[in-house]
Amino acid sequence: MSAGTAEATDRLLRRLAVEDFLYHEAALLDAWRLDDWLALFTEDCRYAVPATDALESDPSQALGLIDDDKDRLTGRVDRLKSAKAYREFPWSRTTRLITNVRVADAPDGSGDLDVVSNFSAHRYRKGDEQELVGVLKHRLTEVDGELRIREKRIEITNETLRPHGTVSIIL
Amino acid sequence: MLDVEDLQEAVIDDRERGLFRVKRTTMTSNEVWRLERRRIFDRCWLYIGHDSEVAEPGDFVRRKVGGRPLILVRGRDGVVRAFFNSCTHRGARVCRQDQGNAKAFQCFYHAWTFNTEGKLVGIPDKEGYAEGFDPEELALRAVPRLECYRDFWFINYNRDAESLADYLAGAKEYIDLIADQSPTGMAVLEGSHRYACNANWKLMVENSVDGYHGAPLHQTYFAFVAKHGAVDAGRLKSPDARGYSLGNGHAVVDYPSPFPRATAMWHPIFGDEAKDDIEQIKNEIYERVGPERGYRMTETSRNLFIYPNLLLLDVSGLTIRKIDPVRPDYMELTAWALIPKGETGPRLERRLDNFNLFLGPGGLATPDDIEALEACQEGFDGTAEDYSDISRGMHRDALTVDELQMRSFWREWHANVLGQEHATHDEGRREAPVEVAS
Numbered sequence: 001m002s003a004g005t006a007e008a009t010d011r012l013l014r015r016l017a018v019e020d021f022l023y024h025e026a027a028l029l030d031a032w033r034l035d036d037w038l039a040l041f042t043e044d045c046r047y048a049v050p051a052t053d054a055l056e057s058d059p060s061q062a063l064g065l066i067d068d069d070k071d072r073l074t075g076r077v078d079r080l081k082s083a084k085a086y087r088e089f090p091w092s093r094t095t096r097l098i099t100n101v102r103v104a105d106a107p108d109g110s111g112d113l114d115v116v117s118n119f120s121a122h123r124y125r126k127g128d129e130q131e132l133v134g135v136l137k138h139r140l141t142e143v144d145g146e147l148r149i150r151e152k153r154i155e156i157t158n159e160t161l162r163p164h165g166t167v168s169i170i171l
Numbered sequence: 172m173l174d175v176e177d178l179q180e181a182v183i184d185d186r187e188r189g190l191f192r193v194k195r196t197t198m199t200s201n202e203v204w205r206l207e208r209r210r211i212f213d214r215c216w217l218y219i220g221h222d223s224e225v226a227e228p229g230d231f232v233r234r235k236v237g238g239r240p241l242i243l244v245r246g247r248d249g250v251v252r253a254f255f256n257s258c259t260h261r262g263a264r265v266c267r268q269d270q271g272n273a274k275a276f277q278c279f280y281h282a283w284t285f286n287t288e289g290k291l292v293g294i295p296d297k298e299g300y301a302e303g304f305d306p307e308e309l310a311l312r313a314v315p316r317l318e319c320y321r322d323f324w325f326i327n328y329n330r331d332a333e334s335l336a337d338y339l340a341g342a343k344e345y346i347d348l349i350a351d352q353s354p355t356g357m358a359v360l361e362g363s364h365r366y367a368c369n370a371n372w373k374l375m376v377e378n379s380v381d382g383y384h385g386a387p388l389h390q391t392y393f394a395f396v397a398k399h400g401a402v403d404a405g406r407l408k409s410p411d412a413r414g415y416s417l418g419n420g421h422a423v424v425d426y427p428s429p430f431p432r433a434t435a436m437w438h439p440i441f442g443d444e445a446k447d448d449i450e451q452i453k454n455e456i457y458e459r460v461g462p463e464r465g466y467r468m469t470e471t472s473r474n475l476f477i478y479p480n481l482l483l484l485d486v487s488g489l490t491i492r493k494i495d496p497v498r499p500d501y502m503e504l505t506a507w508a509l510i511p512k513g514e515t516g517p518r519l520e521r522r523l524d525n526f527n528l529f530l531g532p533g534g535l536a537t538p539d540d541i542e543a544l545e546a547c548q549e550g551f552d553g554t555a556e557d558y559s560d561i562s563r564g565m566h567r568d569a570l571t572v573d574e575l576q577m578r579s580f581w582r583e584w585h586a587n588v589l590g591q592e593h594a595t596h597d598e599g600r601r602e603a604p605v606e607v608a609s
Contacts, residue, residue: 049533053269060520063362063508065533067523075395079535084391087538126549129367161367162503165541165566167533 002126015103018115018140021147026096026119029170034077037170041149042141047073047156049167065156065167077169087168092125098136107138112142112150119154121171123164130164132171133157174472178206182585183558189565192577193449198371198548199555203588204499210478211587214518216338218481218493219243223358223476223512225251229272229287236326237441242266243324244273246288247346253326254289265311276311307415319554321350322357340418345475349485351460352434352468353511360519364506365399366532368541370548372480372496376543376580377539379482379492380474381565382407382414382424384569388543392529392536396431400439404429412571414564414578419593420478420583422576428472430487430529433522434511435469440492441521441529448518476576478583478600483509488526500548506531568599573597576607 059067106112139151174334231244258278284293289311304515316327318335412426431438457465586594
């Protein structure tokens with residue numbers, strides 16, 4: 001096997017591993033296995049959704065929709081499990097599609113991976129349909145041989161959250 | 172068609188028995204919705220934007236106000252103007268971006284060009300028009316009235332409307348409490364929440380000044396904050412937690428804050444490292460405005476409603492919320508964060524964390540408000556002829572957990588749809604600042 005072929009094979013295997021991870025993450029969310037989903041995140045993680053009219057912005061310095069650290073993300077999960085998050089009780093039915101996966105080394109030389117993918121999240125509840133479409137940006141790191149999420153940023157392509165109104169599910 | 176008799180009965184205001192009821196058809200009927208457009212949104216002062224959004228010559232924002240597409244622009248001459256966003260030639264939208272800085276507005280259809288003062292300055296092949304054709308008659312159409320109070324710009328489609336300052340009545344003093352929170356002035360931050368709710372717009376007016384729902388509906392928010400340190404949702408029910416009518420339909424709930432406040436009430440959720448910094452913000456305010464207003468600006472929160480569709484919520488964050496009725500059962504909502512001009516770094520991050528925790532379509536509270544309003548609208552199916560009850564606190568000086576604020580709105584609404592300029596607001600009216608125990 002030539003060096004070029006070996007490298008291509010490595011890249012392919014790496015992408016397959018990352019895709020498996022993303023599909024697993026989406027499946028946990030679709031199944032509302034939120035504790036298992038939360039366990040995919042590192043302790044120093046960040047989960048952020050910038051505003052639909054400021055997709056390039058840093059949600060710590062511009063108004064965004066969500067900017068959670070592990071503590072707040074845990075609060076978000078606890079809330080969704082509590083039956084008192086009324087927008088999501090009963091839970092909506094959701095299907096997430098993940099595609100166009102691209103994997104690169106993080107530029108900081110940490111060995112982490114920067115993963116960009118496209119998503120569409122379909123949500124159905126009380127006769128309403130909501131489709132949120134956009135780009136997922138994962139910073140993945142390896143902990144004890146397993147991929148974990150250090151950062152997840154969701155850039156929603158929809159121009160606004162209308163007519164549906166909220167981001168009540170986890171994207 | 173809805174006749175005037177129906178409208179008379181739409182609101183029952185029985186002071187003797189202490190009962191206030193609103194007929195639900197007011198929130199389901201197309202006729203009522205059309206009447207509101209004419210008699211409320213075509214007559215009242217409506218918020219269009221904040222001065223900081225058009226700070227430099229050429230800066231513009233495109234906004235829908237009262238159902239009409241407008242441009243708010245600071246001309247190259249420094250003057251702020253509001254125009255209808257429509258080419259005077261054949262009607263196309265001339266401004267097709269939400270915001271930016273323009274040298275001119277050129278219609279892409281036939282390339283007519285308007286300068287930032289609205290004048291028609293460019294017509295391709297001008298020789299095709301007769302001598303009597305006067306470009307000066309074809310300037311961008313200005314909105315009849317545009318006035319500003321403390322950097323908040325409002326328009327009015329009624330040329331003969333009273334001045335904005337008179338219209339705002341007792342709300343002015345509360346706007347001052349917001350505008351004075353920083354020595355550098357206040358500014359709208361980049362990014363906005365553009366969301367919606369499948370319910371009548373008046374339900375969001377009610378919800379935005381409703382202290383009664385805070386504890387039951389938003390348990391999960393308070394539970395999260397409480398994990399980090401004691402939080403007292405009971406402050407909403409304290410005797411100092413009041414509701415006031417501010418005249419002309421404006422109203423406020425004004426209460427010792429149960430929310431941590433970036434300006435300026437420290438809570439463990441901000442972390443120990445923020446303690447000194449928040450104390451500094453507080454001290455600056457106390458020194459600048461004195462202890463009484465200082466206390467109110469730092470340790471009390473307020474939901475200020477400016478009739479008919481604007482909220483200034485000075486709560487876990489400071490937000491400008493604009494409500495746009497689109498259909499009887501659907502409204503659009505837009506919200507901006509208002510921050511001390513130039514704030515950045517950890518101070519801003521702390522402020523936004525606190526803002527987003529509660530507020531907005533991805534917060535721990537607002538989605539449940541949206542759900543509640545939609546549940547009301549669904550409940551109206553089949554009970555539209557019934558009345559909703561808004562009587563709470565009619566027998567006493569209104570508390571934050573009472574419903575005087577909503578009654579103020581509905582009294583003005585009722586007077587307006589009946590064709591009257593203003594209602595009499597003699598319940599719980601507040602004109603001058605009250606004494607606040609500190």
